[in-house]
Amino acid sequence: MASRPKATILDIAREAGVSKSTVSLVLQGSGLIRPETALKVRKAIEDVGYVYNRGAANLRKAHSNVIGMVINDLTNPFFAEMAVGMERVFQSAGIVPFIANTAENPVRQEEVLKSLMEQGVAGLIVSPARGTTSGAFRRIETAGLPIVFTMRRLPESRIPVIAPDNHRGAWLATAHLVGKGHRRLAFFGGSSDLVVYHERLGGFREACEALGIPKRDTLVVEGETSRKGGIACLETALAMADPPTAALCFNDAVAFGVMLALRKRGLEPGADFAVVGFDDVIEAQHYMPALTSVAVDSAGLGERAAHVMLKMIQSRTTRAEDHIGAVNLVVRDSCGPDRREGMGDAA
Amino acid sequence: MASRPKATILDIAREAGVSKSTVSLVLQGSGLIRPETALKVRKAIEDVGYVYNRGAANLRKAHSNVIGMVINDLTNPFFAEMAVGMERVFQSAGIVPFIANTAENPVRQEEVLKSLMEQGVAGLIVSPARGTTSGAFRRIETAGLPIVFTMRRLPESRIPVIAPDNHRGAWLATAHLVGKGHRRLAFFGGSSDLVVYHERLGGFREACEALGIPKRDTLVVEGETSRKGGIACLETALAMADPPTAALCFNDAVAFGVMLALRKRGLEPGADFAVVGFDDVIEAQHYMPALTSVAVDSAGLGERAAHVMLKMIQSRTTRAEDHIGAVNLVVRDSCGPDRREGMGDAA
DNA sequence: TTGATTTATTGGAACGTTCCATTTATACGC
DNA sequence: GCGTATAAATGGAACGTTCCAATAAATCAA
Numbered sequence: 001m002a003s004r005p006k007a008t009i010l011d012i013a014r015e016a017g018v019s020k021s022t023v024s025l026v027l028q029g030s031g032l033i034r035p036e037t038a039l040k041v042r043k044a045i046e047d048v049g050y051v052y053n054r055g056a057a058n059l060r061k062a063h064s065n066v067i068g069m070v071i072n073d074l075t076n077p078f079f080a081e082m083a084v085g086m087e088r089v090f091q092s093a094g095i096v097p098f099i100a101n102t103a104e105n106p107v108r109q110e111e112v113l114k115s116l117m118e119q120g121v122a123g124l125i126v127s128p129a130r131g132t133t134s135g136a137f138r139r140i141e142t143a144g145l146p147i148v149f150t151m152r153r154l155p156e157s158r159i160p161v162i163a164p165d166n167h168r169g170a171w172l173a174t175a176h177l178v179g180k181g182h183r184r185l186a187f188f189g190g191s192s193d194l195v196v197y198h199e200r201l202g203g204f205r206e207a208c209e210a211l212g213i214p215k216r217d218t219l220v221v222e223g224e225t226s227r228k229g230g231i232a233c234l235e236t237a238l239a240m241a242d243p244p245t246a247a248l249c250f251n252d253a254v255a256f257g258v259m260l261a262l263r264k265r266g267l268e269p270g271a272d273f274a275v276v277g278f279d280d281v282i283e284a285q286h287y288m289p290a291l292t293s294v295a296v297d298s299a300g301l302g303e304r305a306a307h308v309m310l311k312m313i314q315s316r317t318t319r320a321e322d323h324i325g326a327v328n329l330v331v332r333d334s335c336g337p338d339r340r341e342g343m344g345d346a347a
Numbered sequence: 348m349a350s351r352p353k354a355t356i357l358d359i360a361r362e363a364g365v366s367k368s369t370v371s372l373v374l375q376g377s378g379l380i381r382p383e384t385a386l387k388v389r390k391a392i393e394d395v396g397y398v399y400n401r402g403a404a405n406l407r408k409a410h411s412n413v414i415g416m417v418i419n420d421l422t423n424p425f426f427a428e429m430a431v432g433m434e435r436v437f438q439s440a441g442i443v444p445f446i447a448n449t450a451e452n453p454v455r456q457e458e459v460l461k462s463l464m465e466q467g468v469a470g471l472i473v474s475p476a477r478g479t480t481s482g483a484f485r486r487i488e489t490a491g492l493p494i495v496f497t498m499r500r501l502p503e504s505r506i507p508v509i510a511p512d513n514h515r516g517a518w519l520a521t522a523h524l525v526g527k528g529h530r531r532l533a534f535f536g537g538s539s540d541l542v543v544y545h546e547r548l549g550g551f552r553e554a555c556e557a558l559g560i561p562k563r564d565t566l567v568v569e570g571e572t573s574r575k576g577g578i579a580c581l582e583t584a585l586a587m588a589d590p591p592t593a594a595l596c597f598n599d600a601v602a603f604g605v606m607l608a609l610r611k612r613g614l615e616p617g618a619d620f621a622v623v624g625f626d627d628v629i630e631a632q633h634y635m636p637a638l639t640s641v642a643v644d645s646a647g648l649g650e651r652a653a654h655v656m657l658k659m660i661q662s663r664t665t666r667a668e669d670h671i672g673a674v675n676l677v678v679r680d681s682c683g684p685d686r687r688e689g690m691g692d693a694a
Numbered sequence: 695t696t697g698a699t700t701t702a703t704t705g706g707a708a709c710g711t712t713c714c715a716t717t718t719a720t721a722c723g724c
Numbered sequence: 725g726c727g728t729a730t731a732a733a734t735g736g737a738a739c740g741t742t743c744c745a746a747t748a749a750a751t752c753a754a
Contacts, residue, residue: 006490008710019734024712032734034520049489055402056710059739066466074446084422087448091455096462098445101434108438118401119413119466142396143353181455227633256633263635284385286574286607288635342456355740367705371742381702403740406709 007048016044027052042275054190058120066096067100067309068116070109070126072152074101077277078251078298079127082150085302086125093310095122102129110136117145123309127151131193146312150318151153151298153195160320162305164296169327170203173248173294178211180335182246184275186219187256188233197250202279204248220242223254229324230257238265246274246335252281255291274335289333301325354395363391374399405467412444413575414464414656417456417473417498423447425598425626425645426474429497432649433472440657442469448475457483463489470656474498478540493659495667497652500542500663507667509652511643513543516674517550520595520623520641523676524612525558528685529593529621533566535580535605537597544597547625551595566591570601577604585612593621599628602638606681621682636680 009023016023020042025033026041033041058064069086085098090097096162100116103110106255109129115138116124126137134157140147140239141159149161177185187204190197201220208218221236230249234257237243249255255277259269268277270289277284282294308320356370363370365388373388380388405411406667416433418426430446431545437444447463449456456476460483463471470493473484481504488506496508515548537544538599548567554563568583570576577596579603584590596602602624606616616622617636624631627642648670655667 010710020711021713021734021736022732025733028712032732037732049486051486051490052465053406053467053710055467056404056407056739057712059400059406059710059741060712062739066462074421075424075431077427078425080422080424084448084450087450093460096447096459098447100443100445101431103431103434106468111438112443115413118399120400120402139396139398143398144640146620259635287609320510357740366742367741368704368706369702372703375742379702384702400740403709404741404742407709407742409709 007050009050011048011090012041012044012050014018016041018086020242025157026033026267034098037072041307043153055120063320064120065094065121066120066121067123067125068113068119069097069099070102070116070124071099072102072109072127074106076253077283078178078281078329079151082127082298082302082305086306087302089303089310091305095310099219101169102127106131106133108138113137113140117143123147123313125150125305125309128154141318144318146309146318148305148308148312150301151196155195160308160322161324162308162325163196163299164200164299164301164325165302165327167203167206169294169296170248170331172327173278173292174204174207175211176292176329176331177246177248177274177276177335178207178213178237180246180274182244183213184219184242184244184246186221186233186237186244188237188247188249189223189225189254190223191225193221199248200248204241209240214299224249225248225251226253227257227260230254230259231261232257234261246276246278248278252277252279252284252291252293255293255334256283256287259287259289259291270334276329277334280330284330285332286332292332293330294327295330296327297325348376354397354398357396359388359391359397362395363388366368367414371556372483375518400651402467411467411469412441413445413466413468414470414472414660415460415466415468416444416462417449417459417471418446419449419451419456419474419476421446422602422626424630426498428628429474429645429649432646433653435647436650436653436657442657444653451476451478453478453480453483460484460487464492467485470660472497472656475501477538488665491665493656493665495652495655495659497584502542504546507655507669509648509655509672511648511672512547512674513546513549515627516548516641516643516676517595518554518673519676520625520639521551521554523639523678524593524595524621524623524682525595526555527561527593527621527682529591530560530567530685531564531589531591531596532560533568533580533591535568535584535596536570536572536576537595537599538572540567547595547597555639560687570597572598573600574604575646577601577606578608579604581608583606593623593682595625595638596622597625599624599626599631599638599640602640602681603630603634606634606636606638617681618683621685623676627677631677632679634681639681640677641674642677643674644672646664 012023013020023041026038071083073079086099100112106129125148139141147159149159151163153161158174163249188311219271221233223233255275262269262273277291277293280293285295304323312320354366360367360372370388373385420426434444447459453468453476472495473496481501494506496506498510502509557613568580570580602622605622609616610621624638625638631640651670659667
């Protein structure tokens with residue numbers, strides 16, 4: 001039990017019969033030390049059960065090897081994938097990423113950011129919680145700490161952003177629906193406090209306009225970005241006088257909800273009502289029918305964000321270019337009426 | 348950009364015209380300071396853009412406020428839920444949990460653990476990666492650092508474990524299948540290098556024996572714990588001479604795979620072949636048909652683990668009781684009665 | 695007034711590293 | 725033998741906090 005006073009390099013030095021400086025050198029893998037001395041020291045390290053105190057070291061070095069990843073919702077596989085993409089990159093760069101979850105709570109986010117800064121991280125990658133104000137990052141900016149946003153952008157902030165091309169994704173999806181012959185379209189889910197929402201909705205609107213769908217034949221229903229939200233959106237839409245025949249959903253979760261609600265009403269998703277999702281999470285391909293969705297490559301964006309961060313740290317700057325990731329529409333079986341267009345991977 | 352030499356309490360002291368000790372006291376919210384002095388100091392803190400250096404503080408205090416959560420697979424919603432449950436508890440205790448993902452890689456796990464220790468965490472909650480040897484935790488134990496395992500247990504380790512009652516869960520599920528009239532049962536997925544596997548398989552076996560299913564009428568197919576693994580298991584099983592009519596799956600992912608594979612063969616999950624999952628992830632209720640599964644309350648187990656950890660830290664011990672969480676079978680639509688005729692049209 | 699008591703504030707020594715400037719030991723050329 | 729270069733190891737001052745012991749200022753009892 002009695003956690004003994006932990007060993008320091010001085011204990012190692014005594015054990016090995018050298019000076020603390022020598023131990024320090026060995027710890028850093030310096031070539032200045034005679035191999036046999038290094039060996040002796042390493043043995044002593046093992047013997048005394050030494051664990052390196054990075055806090056003490058950083059006091060002198062002022063250059064830590066940890067970066068913080070602040071994620072708005074870890075239980076969403078979409079963001080989890082992104083986080084894992086980042087991890088891959090950091091790991092091979094010898095950097096340890098610590099992940100913190102904010103659960104879409106700006107207050108929690110503030111705490112987490114504070115904590116990470118106090119811990120002396122070398123940089124921060126943040127997927128901001130809903131409702132974040134740009135003031136939340138003022139301290140970080142004035143501290144000159146490298147920071148990048150992923151997936152979400154804040155209204156008027158100069159912090160670099162790595163995000164998918166939401167506008168184009170929505171455009172493609174809308175065009176697909178129009179191409180299938182649909183003339184009354186809906187946009188389901190999401191709420192206007194998110195910039196992403198405006199980007200996607202903007203793509204939808206512009207596509208409609210460009211393809212000759214009059215605005216009065218489009219319907220926009222805000223709602224939770226979850227299955228439940230999707231169910232609600234569909235109910236609302238079908239209760240209207242001249243209901244839409246197809247919907248672009250803010251994300252896949254909403255799309256799943258819409259499909260469930262359709263089934264519940266005895267309607268067949270795809271055949272009776274076309275549905276397109278956004279994000280293309282893994283489950284999309286496993287649904288019945290398989291969901292047509294806009295793929296954004298979250299893991300790839302995560303990797304990209306990590307690379308940008310590494311470069312910022314390396315070049316000691318807090319500035320970087322935005323990066324808008326390519327998207328592509330993955331056509332499956334959820335947009336009738338033409339079944340022939342479905343991909344072969346239907347199961 | 349030139350990140351200015353960061354402010355320290357000395358800068359604050361100068362700014363506010365007090366001593367560094369006074370600043371330190373204010374920082375710790377000591378009541379010994381005259382309110383107006385405290386106010387002056389707080390203003391200075393704001394002015395110089397100070398950020399607390401926890402590393403330096405820990406050098407003296409030797410009692411950090413961060414604990415590490417090491418998770419084997421963050422992209423699995425099951426584990427993500429658990430992590431979030433822990434977070435909730437720690438947050439309200441003023442402790443900051445840092446999450447690290449090991450991606451089921453013992454080498455990565457070792458690195459992550461090392462890093463966390465160097466960072467000076469107050470404790471560790473670990474969901475061990477597959478293939479972890481108990482030697483990986485020797486250093487942590489000798490350091491006297493509180494540690495608990497969640498979900499998975501290591502063969503011969505004295506580290507406390509918080510896990511669901513796998514044995515009983517499997518028992519319940521098996522009994523349910525037998526109750527539906529099935530007489531040839533399979534256990535799908537998982538591999539024997541996981542203790543959990545033996546626990547669940549053990550429950551299955553004992554239930555079969557207790558309920559009069561002879562061992563020769565049971566089939567065990569190891570496999571990846573993923574959809575792909577489930578697909579493979581089903582293929583293997585149906586290729587046998589006298590195939591089973593029902594399966595208990597190692598986890599829900601495997602079950603989903605089994606259901607997909609059934610569909611691909613023109614068989615209806617539930618009606619033609621009964622499937623039970625394990626873990627009861629959120630998607631289980633949204634599948635078609637909805638999956639009958641053993642619910643383990645991952646978030647609840649996470650919370651429990653966090654509480655145990657808090658108590659260990661508080662009482663300065665590295666010992667704690669195991670905690671086996673209750674499970675219950677959630678019956679949905681994936682287990683019809685045995686109607687073997689349906690199997691005939693397979694292939 | 696004086697000394698004792700309470701209330702606020704402070705200097706200085708740690709904590710465990712790194713790294714610069716030295717020292718010591720070893721080898722070399724002549 | 726000398727001086728010089730090279731290699732290996734070292735002492736000590738920092739880094740930014742905390743906290744103890746000490747001081748200074750204010751209050752009080754007599």
